Amino acid sequence: MRIALFITCLADALFPDVGRATVTVLERLGHTVEFPRDQTCCGQMHVNTGYQEQALPLVQRFADTFAPYDAVVAPSGSCVGSVRHQHAVVAERFGSPLLQQQVASVAARTHELSELLVDVLGVTDVGAYFPHRVTYHPTCHSLRMLRVGDKPLRLLQAVQAIDLVELPGAEECCGFGGTFALKNVDTSSAMLADKMRHVSSTGAEICTAGDSSCLMHIGGGLSRLRAGAKTVHLAQILAATRERPMVLAPGGQEADVHAGPTAVA
Amino acid sequence: MTAVRPSSPVLLGMPALPTSPRGTGHLRGDESFPDAARRSLTDTQLRRNLGKATRTIRGKRAAVVAELPDWEALREAGRQLKVHTMAHLPDYLVQLEEAVTARGGVVHWARDAEEANRIVVDLVRAAGADEVVKVKSMATQEIALNEALEAAGIAAFETDLAELIVQLGHDKPSHILVPAIHRNRAEIREIFLREMADVDPELSDEPAALAAAARRHLRRKFLSAKVAVSGANFAVAETGTLAVVESEGNGRMCLTLPETLITVMGIEKLVPRAQDLEVFLQLLPRSSTGERMNPYTSMWTGVTPGDGPQAFHLVLLDNGRTAVLSDAQGRDALNCIRCSACLNVCPVYERAGGHAYGSVYPGPIGAILSPQLTGIEDNASLPYASSLCGACYDVCPVKIDIPSILVHLRAEHTETYAAEHRVPSAEATAMAAAAWVMRNPTRWTLALRSGRLGRVLGRRRGVIGEVPLPVASQWTATRDLSRPPQQTFRDWWAAEHASAAPEPDGPGADGPGADGSEGAP
């Protein structure tokens, strides 16, 4: 199976470790991951802010770039949600019938990481080792747009040495919402405050999720408050092993994964 | 003033349909949502009252919904009934008019708030009354009927307990179902002591005592009022039957005691057949109050000699609804049965409160309905008053896809703005620039590398703290920003696979990107 990695623009620019961790996990399971370099962004930011026509070339690019692959994986519930639900809207309003077809076909093969692992590849134990207290925040788009259900939790439960603790009010939005966090900064911050209170109440060292954007928001808040807990993407936890453990870096809100992918021979 | 609706084929080449008129009614706020929310967010009492009330009702709803094994089938039935009704609305409205008339009622058609208010004022005057009792009604709130009656020298008495609290508090409702949700018991006691002439000065703040005081206060009005004004939860086209669903029984007093009954109803409240009520009377109470069944369901059809009101008038209100109906992407907002479940789960509503929405319709449904009723430019900040978390869609008993309509209205806003302004907004310029960079992988790669300039910031803590620049300052007001990494993912990949693939910086033309095999090891 040809699996292509859609890194997402945010992870590409700010959280490359999340992409590296995704590759690590899949290669450890014996799959070859390809990275089509023509990819840029799924256009979610444009659509969600009201600029649907601006998103058209991005939708076109996504469809063209990923057409040749059997499966596309992205470490982001919200970007996969955009591909599955918004690309069709943009293509229908501004695109050709051909693009509409391409979009539907590629969307059906695009998966969020936990979906690919559990549904497509049929694994829940990816051989990870992570001796830390972790709490899981199910991001809104994973939860309600993609309906990933308990797949991320099942993956986490299979991680060796992990101390997984339940997050109170887990299903409540953290207040990110893309440009919502900028346009309605006060309301967004009020939502974030409650999420951080819940994270802190668990005593977890790490809050994890399947979306770098929500983690950037939560982690940014925790860091500002010097709350102690950090945010780490689900892929990074799954990538860590006893031989190549993750080192929780001091300072920065996202810990660095020092468990890089094994070199491709 | 009507918005350009480029995505709506219905309007092409047709005169724009009228939206709710400016200056009348309560569909527009005085300030934008972020500004109004900023103020209410600092109101600790409001935050506590709201958080407590919405959490309680949320839990009750979840429990009673879980009891029904066919809940999803019911929702789907409700949705389909509504979609069908809206698709044939003109026919069903005519059928309703015929049925009501045949049973001795009189039907009035009101294009907007001004017309509806005028019709009601004239009817009250014709009945020789200078006061009316009222059943809680969103439609009359929407058109500001109480204010219009007052201007005509007619006193209106709200009889719903929560609505009475709002009226006596010279306040505005902040919730569809519980208009005084922003008040707690102590505040309500204060209001009663201040405003009710006949109240016991020893009044306690026990809910039962407060309800009893209100009941005593209202009893005299029920017995003396000659005219009642109501809204309607449902109207049955086939029989001309109107229905009001309530908890306290005060509505039933209004609907049966006075000589004249005037019902003001939005034209979307129709169901085709009496049988359809079986679906909605299951969906509504469970979604709204978290009860299996509401205590009082009143239904009336025209007039019955010697029993109940002897004159019945039905005012059918448009006030922008036809404009909503003309928008294929947005019209599902009319399917709303005003259960308020979406408000009670909305994290934005819970923090900002109902008044921040500036309209009688707050919360997620208000964020899509109000801008459509008024035209997008009069409520342009509302479609953005959501993080698109989707909780509202999950609970809506008629499955209105509120997040998708929000996104649709955002597009309508930016496109209307672009059509009416020669100079693009700063945001539009930034979005266009971002799209220009992102449509081309080479430009994108270079832009990412330049982003690493951000590394000069945040060297000490490894994160970027407050940055006094526009946009950045909004983010960094409460959140640190990660320091950009030394290497982007794509540069790391290129370095890692250097022997197998060419450097990424190929020719930088636009166009469909290639064969997709680039970058494969």
Ligand code: SF4
């Ligand atoms: S939109 Fe749906 S959930 Fe919200 S009030 Fe209307 S019917 Fe209820």
